[in-house]
Amino acid sequence: MRARIVGTGSSLPKLRVSNDDLGKIMDTSDEWIRSRTGIQARHLAVEETTTSMSVAAARQALVQAGMEPQELDLIIAATVSADHIVPPLSCEVQRELGASRAAAFDLGAACSGFLFALNTAQVYIQSGMYQKILIIGAETLSKLMDWSDRSTCVLFGDGAGAAVVCADEDGIYAGVQGSDGAKGMVLACGGRPLEHPFVSGEPGHPYVQMDGQAVYKFAVRTVPACISQALEQAGTAPEEISLFLLHQANQRIIEAVAKRLKQPIEKFPVCLAECGNLSAASVPVLLDYVNRGHKLSNGDKIVLAGFGAGLTWGAAVLSW
Numbered sequence: 001m002r003a004r005i006v007g008t009g010s011s012l013p014k015l016r017v018s019n020d021d022l023g024k025i026m027d028t029s030d031e032w033i034r035s036r037t038g039i040q041a042r043h044l045a046v047e048e049t050t051t052s053m054s055v056a057a058a059r060q061a062l063v064q065a066g067m068e069p070q071e072l073d074l075i076i077a078a079t080v081s082a083d084h085i086v087p088p089l090s091c092e093v094q095r096e097l098g099a100s101r102a103a104a105f106d107l108g109a110a111c112s113g114f115l116f117a118l119n120t121a122q123v124y125i126q127s128g129m130y131q132k133i134l135i136i137g138a139e140t141l142s143k144l145m146d147w148s149d150r151s152t153c154v155l156f157g158d159g160a161g162a163a164v165v166c167a168d169e170d171g172i173y174a175g176v177q178g179s180d181g182a183k184g185m186v187l188a189c190g191g192r193p194l195e196h197p198f199v200s201g202e203p204g205h206p207y208v209q210m211d212g213q214a215v216y217k218f219a220v221r222t223v224p225a226c227i228s229q230a231l232e233q234a235g236t237a238p239e240e241i242s243l244f245l246l247h248q249a250n251q252r253i254i255e256a257v258a259k260r261l262k263q264p265i266e267k268f269p270v271c272l273a274e275c276g277n278l279s280a281a282s283v284p285v286l287l288d289y290v291n292r293g294h295k296l297s298n299g300d301k302i303v304l305a306g307f308g309a310g311l312t313w314g315a316a317v318l319s320w
Contacts, residue, residue, distance in 0.1 A: 003122040003133070004171030005318070007067070007164040009060025010288035011053040012043040012157075012275065019154070028150045038251025042157030042276035044142045050083050051092045053160035054138040057284070058093060061134065065164040069097040072164075073130035075104040076120060078113025078137045078280040080189070080309075081144055082106065093136060102134070110187075111247050111308025112177065113137055113280030114161070118304065118316055119175040121165050131167045136160060137280035144189050146207035155249075156208070157276035161284025170319045173301075174233035176226055177314035186214040187309040215308075219253045223307050224260035226315045230303065234317040238263050241317075242300040243290060247307055248272035248282045269295065279308065296320045 018041045019030035033039055045053070054077065062069060077090035084092075090104035109116040114137035121133040138160035145153040165171070189208045193201030223246065231238060238261050246254055248271055258265045271289045278285055283306050290296055298320060305315040 001167040002171030003125045003165040004168035007061040007065030008288040009057040010161045010285045011056035012159040013045045013048045040273045045158040050140045055096045057160040057162035061162040069099040072099045072102040074133045076117040078117045112306035112312040112314045114283045115306040115314030136162045137284045139279045159281045172318040175316040180311045186211040220256040230315040
């Protein structure tokens with residue numbers, strides 16, 4: 001059996017912040033951001049939480065799948081910005097949905113998180129342990145940003161995407177993933193310092209810091225190789241793929257990947273302009289965008305690919 005996606009959903013905060021809006025509060029401009037990244041706006045949480053956006057996206061995915069929450073066997077939430085350290089985001093979603101039968105856990109692989117969660121669901125289904133799984137990628141990255149660092153904070157947004165996967169005869173043909181922890185600090189965010197009666201920890205830097213050039217070079221080299229590896233495992237040529245759904249980090253990265261794979265840029269849809277970089281939420285939000293935009297047909301072969309902090313990367317080849 002394979003894991004097959006049978007429903008998708010997404011949720012973005014109500015507050016839309018354009019590049020011009022940011023230009024009013026910091027030394028930046030629409031031209032500077034757009035020309036370097038392709039981003040025009042992002043949505044930032046005000047009343048929303050990582051949990052509330054996850055639940056909204058999950059409910060949409062369940063409705064499309066024609067499934068009740070009580071039918072779920074497992075919930076996997078990919079995030080680096082849950083509302084609490086404990087309980088996990090997945091358990092909070094379980095509570096709000098009333099998915100009383102499901103086991104639940106969180107997975108942390110940053111921008112590759114949804115791909116890691118999807119590959120994990122595939123293994124669970126192949127083993128026969130679970131049949132109906134809810135996967136969520138959700139982030140409230142605005143709380144991890146140093147809003148005085150204009151080179152980084154303008155890139156990210158908040159949001160959540162979800163997919164329901166079920167056991168089927170068709171679905172995921174191949175999934176690959178990898179990591180390079182030796183280079184992990186080129187994209188990092190500090191945590192709480194060690195502090196107790198026997199030690200006083202040094203204050204950390206609890207905001208995202210990024211070496212943009214290093215991340216760019218990593219992405220344009222690793223992502224095409226990762227996708228090619230997954231295609232080879234699936235016995236599928238790039239020309240057979242209808243759409244390549246990549247993590248939405250930077251328009252230049254997407255264009256570079258398309259060029260290296262020798263595929264037309266039209267096969268690489270984007271939601272980057274409106275959403276910015278959503279980390280683990282990026283791929284499922286884009287997937288829901290193309291799904292609800294009727295850009296996918298039954299039997300289409302598609303590629304999903306994520307890459308980012310860790311450094312991590314992952315790809316999957318699947319039939320829609």
